[in-house]
Amino acid sequence: MKPNNVVIVGGGASGLAAGIHLARQGVRVKLFEARDTLGGCCSTSNVDGYTFNNGAMFVAVPRLLDHAFARLGLDRSALLPLRRIATPQASVLPDGTKITLGDRHRVRVDGERGDSRTATLQAEIERCVSKWNPLLKIFIDDLLTQPMSIARVISKAWRHLPKLRGNFADELKRSFSDPQARAALAAVTLYTGLPADRTPVFLIVGLISLLEDGLHLPEGGMGSVSRVLETTFRQLGGEVHTSTPVARIRIEGGRARGLTLENGEDIAADAVISTASGMSTFSRLIEPANVPRAMQRRVQRAPLSHRTLSIQLGLTNSLQPAAHSVNHIPLMDEQQRLLAPQPGRIEWFNYTVPTQPMPELAPSGGSIVEMFTAVDEHLPLDAWSEETKAATADAAIAALARYQPLAIATKRITSPKDYAEGMHLFGGAVYGLSPAARPDQQFPHVTPVDGLYLAGQTTYPGFGVATSVFSGVFAAEALIGQ
Ligand SMILES: Cc1cc2nc3c(=O)[nH]c(=O)nc-3n(C[C@H](O)[C@H](O)[C@H](O)COP(=O)(O)OP(=O)(O)OC[C@H]3O[C@@H](n4cnc5c(N)ncnc54)[C@H](O)[C@@H]3O)c2cc1C
The missing domain is CATH 3.30.70 (Alpha-Beta Plaits)
Structure with missing residues (x-):
């Protein structure tokens, strides 16, 4: 039976996306956010006239965000104009050499033998992009837009699977002859908090995307992403409660029945979507006696970022x-x-x-x-x-x-x-879970507790705004049985 009355814990990108998807299906949705504004890690704050990000700093793969918006029935280019960052990254090496990475494969080495090293790097970049671009396309246009399934990965990407062995450092050593260029390229994924030799090779798609498309910023800053989602959710009749922390997800008879707020109020519901991390949901929001053993183990072994x-x-x-x-x-x-x-x-x-x-x-x-x-x-x-x-x-x-x-x-x-x-x-x-977490270390959208669903960056491989939006859609789809 389709639930009529759903509550969502958390008003970040994933909670808002889940809310929009459900509201479009005619489900009554109430969203509870602890902070006084929505958007979570994809929001901005004005401090003394300066707009600071509260988390996310750029849109890395704009096409994936387009797909995510389209899935919510939204036209990203009309609602959220993006500005392209044509020169995303420059790296300065200890001897003063500077290596600049631009979009459309533009690279430049400023330093000793700069022109010839630029030409070599350019040629190696072209080879690397053509090697990885087909896989990037499969992920962006197909695999990342569906709930992750090993069977689907094998059926769509089997030709490329041998490439995915090893780590990012190995691939850079294979593909680039100039140690300083390797350093600059490795720096692209340092935001993960992992050195290249502990970064899964798959994350090279972030580098390929940067070289192909550059990085992007929504007009008005990253908070504009969540503002579009918030406006849509409200227009669809979604109920928003900010400054309202959730203390407990109520489980009765093995089923999620609603929430208890920190102010003591009980909110009844047919189903709950939690976008607090899987770790927080199962270690803080649910009475220990109601936490399934498999989820207890996943929390204990969660590799944090x-x-x-x-x-x-x-x-x-x-x-x-x-x-x-x-x-x-x-x-x-x-x-x-x-x-x-x-x-x-x-x-x-x-x-x-x-x-x-x-x-x-x-x-x-x-x-x-x-x-x-x-x-x-x-x-x-x-x-x-x-x-x-x-x-x-x-x-x-x-x-x-x-x-x-x-x-x-x-x-x-x-x-x-x-x-x-x-x-x-x-x-x-x-990032909650480490970017090196395996798929079996992620938390499921459909939990072993009836009526309890998870969305957010601990449920989805990758850790970006677009993938968080998708995770909200997947949790909502699972909930209404699509
Ligand atoms: C420092 C930083 C930099 C990043 N840089 C980028 C980037 O450049 N590009 C990119 O694409 N991604 C980036 N990310 C990742 C991206 O911001 C996140 O993946 C995405 O915003 C997560 O959305 P979410 O809805 O899953 O979680 P969140 O945004 O964390 O939303 C969860 C919400 O739940 C609320 N909540 C939690 N517990 C409760 C409770 N008990 N009761 C009520 N509310 C609760 C929280 O307050 C929060 O608002 C970055 C993240 C961080 C932290």
Whole structure:
């Protein structure tokens, strides 16, 4: 029987997508969000006139977002204009060599024998893109738009499966002769918190997509994605409750029956979709006696992603770096050094200037800078005092100040504790599950508890806004039995 009355925990991209999909089918949907605004990790905040991201920084694979919007009956290009970031990334190596990665396969080496090395890199890029592009297309246009199934992967991508053995570092060594170019290409996936030799080779599709399409920013910033989803959900009659944390998912007789809010109110429902992570759902939102053994084990063994400290600066001066995102990096095999705390002076770091493609995110003539700096993963969340935050951030800002003039008007520092408490990210781990998590370590959309469904970035391979939207659609489809 089709449920008539569904509640959703969490108003990020996945919760809003699930809500839209259900509301379009005539289901009555109530969505409960702990924060005072919707959008979760795909939202922005205005701080002293500067628009800072609360998580996601760019749209990496625009075609996948187009597919996700289309699945919700939305025309992405009409509702959410994207601005292309033509020069997504530049990497500066220790000897001063600079390697710039542009879209449409444009690359450049500035340094010793720059012209001949550029020509070699260009040729190697062409070969690498033609090797991986067919697989990228299969994933974007087919596999990622359906609930993941091993049988489907084999039937659609069997020709390419031998390529998927090994890690990203092995593939870069096979395909690129210049060690400095390898370092620059490896840096593209450092946002995962993993060095290239621990990054699944599959993530090379992120590099291929960057070289093909560049990166994109929605007009108005990343928060525009969620604003479109929120407007649609409300127009379809979806009920939104912000500043309303859910304390418990009520399970009675082995079935999800609704929610208990932190304010003590009970909300009855025919079914529940939780977009809090699988870890939070089964370790905090459900009475331990009602948690199925298989889910208990999955929580205990969940490989969490890295933690980080985010530093966001609002500047009164305008920065014009070589690319949207700039890395100061060592060679590929030493890049673990950028992912670990660097006591004393910071040598290796990355920064992004979203105002480069979108000046309107800062007051006229100003800029925004975003940096993530490595932290001690073993430091308990409670150890993130204001002093520890400030000291860690100051070291990263000092490193940046050696290269860029910084007239700082405002800054926001987000520690792992802030991610855990303010953004509700389990353990402060930025992506929930590690990008290296295997499909069997993900959480299922259809749980062993009747009437309880999961969506969000712990249910889906990959960890981006578009895949989160899809996860909401998949949970909603499973719920209404499509
Ligand atoms: C720092 C960072 C950078 C990123 N960069 C990119 C990027 O550049 N590009 C990209 O595509 N993706 C990026 N991502 C990933 C992307 O932002 C996420 O995959 C996506 O936004 C997740 O959406 P979601 O709905 O699954 O989860 P969330 O956005 O986390 O939404 C879940 C919501 O549930 C709410 N919630 C949790 N528990 C409760 C409760 N008990 N009661 C009520 N509400 C609750 C939370 O407050 C939150 O709003 C980044 C993520 C982070 C953190």
